[in-house]
Amino acid sequence: MLSYAEAVPLSSRMPDLSSLELLLAVARLGSLGRAAREAGISQPAASARMHTLERLAGFPLLERTPRGSVLTPAGVLVTDWARPLLEAADELDAGLTALREDHDSRLRVEASLTVAEYLLPRWLVTLRDARPGVSVSLRVANSTDVAARLLAGEADLGFTEGSRAPRGLDSAVVARDRLTVVVAPGHPWSRRRSPLTAAELAAAPLVQREQGSGTREVLSAALAAHGGPAAPLLELASTTALKAAAVSGAGPAVLSSLAVADDLASGRLVAVEVADLTLDRALRAVWPHGTQPTGPARELLTLTRATARRTKP
């Protein structure tokens, strides 16, 4: 069974995002009334929402006193679980907003798919917090297009992947992405004490992307030096499908480290070291040669540095 397939719809017993948001506000402000005011609803509405939330949870989340409301221990746990949820929602929202913005917005960003998918949402949230007035637009494009639009003045900042910046652009590395071999926790490779050799990897049938996919090309080129790659075990059309197949034990897959970070953290997938093969590529911010990004573009560039610093070691 695939981990991503939601067999049981969680919707029915899942609290509303806004209710969770309200719960956090109550926790932060110490009273239903204040939280209601902040949320722009009436106090009875907030009271009712918290009641339905508690009915849904099955246990009290708030201790109500005539001087305010504080979280119960269980309530604390729930808020701590709710926080990542709301953060993810915030990232989705920031992404949606950027995707929706008209192309005359103040900061026009062009990004490769990987950057747009895994890195930008968080940056956009931070940027929005820091500069609420700036409206950002986001277009997904390949390196060539990014370069063209930057040089034509149709974009303010770009993000590309590849070992060097496109011609005519200056760049700064903001993250590194590495092709990583992953298997399900049960797989023999997950129990290896010694790293895999490139030759072993080249000889092993893998769950692959379809012909013509960028990462597949890169991988094939690298494995060619070691007599590979073997005929694919399975060919799938998306990173998501690939991950799901690997999780369900279909076989080893090779995926961007950014794409599998969550799955590694949760233990759904296990990374397998490869001794003599590193498929590293730099993700870089780019802008027209000889210029310096200014204003919001400069701001965003600075933001990315915080991540870059952490990602390097």
Next chain:
Amino acid sequence: MLSYAEAVPLSSRMPDLSSLELLLAVARLGSLGRAAREAGISQPAASARMHTLERLAGFPLLERTPRGSVLTPAGVLVTDWARPLLEAADELDAGLTALREDHDSRLRVEASLTVAEYLLPRWLVTLRDARPGVSVSLRVANSTDVAARLLAGEADLGFTEGSRAPRGLDSAVVARDRLTVVVAPGHPWSRRRSPLTAAELAAAPLVQREQGSGTREVLSAALAAHGGPAAPLLELASTTALKAAAVSGAGPAVLSSLAVADDLASGRLVAVEVADLTLDRALRAVWPHGTQPTGPARELLTLTRATARRTKP
């Protein structure tokens, strides 16, 4: 401004979780009708939901043909952003369910706060996927209570933190937690090339938990050997408040690595290495001495191993 404070309520422009779930179902199954059937609603309802979702996004997410519906490129991006959101929701749901369960459920887990908060939700999701029939109950307790309840037969599996297992229990290390020094990205310590020394840390005023908190005790004891700790910069009552203060630049804080993992990944906080001080503690699964966990408890124990394997290096 604190990163967690939701200044602007996102609720208004945030799609419903169930709509996102439905979007994923459409993507997976290739048609509105099939997705509707899976979700247990009528086809027109699904159609309407997708339309409101698209109206909310501001751009089309699906390409509808007489033979089915496929995601647009923007739709793919949205589903990829929605997936972590739904995963977080799933974890919250699993946590709620476990917290709600009666105490005569099949698998009774007792866990320390750290494990319950940061590790258990994901394990519970995986366990539920693997063994949908098992109902789990969760109680948060300290080591002594966990031991007592296990030995009294009132719990099936426990999780404690500390350098050794409580008396009378066998144990397996499932994760390690480390007290980590964190600062906001702008802080001078974030730009250091050499690790901090324990003496420097001991001399520095920190954002601290209130007196009597477990982690504060541990930290104080460790820094005492180096002439510290200095008088706190600020005293706060919860991990969350501590993190928010550190993010907003109030000063350095020392926090569980599990608590700050997300913030480090997103670049909101930066970890500062300390040369001659490691505050490592093992998080362990525990059960009565001489016995072997069986049934669902054994299952859960196995699950935790997948994480442990990854966490070790």
Next chain:
DNA sequence: TGAGGCCATAAGGCAGGGTTATGAGTGCTC
């Protein structure tokens, strides 16, 4: 003892989302 904070309850209105019934378009099959 009154003022002002807290929260809960009650009554009424609006709206979003659900349903069924139906229609239009495409492609497969006989």
Next chain:
DNA sequence: GAGCACTCATAACCCTGCCTTATGGCCTCA
């Protein structure tokens, strides 16, 4: 080429849920 099976959209209707305002009880503090 006619029928069928499948896609999705529209229309009419209903109902549940959530919001609002108005009110009341409780506690604390000046």
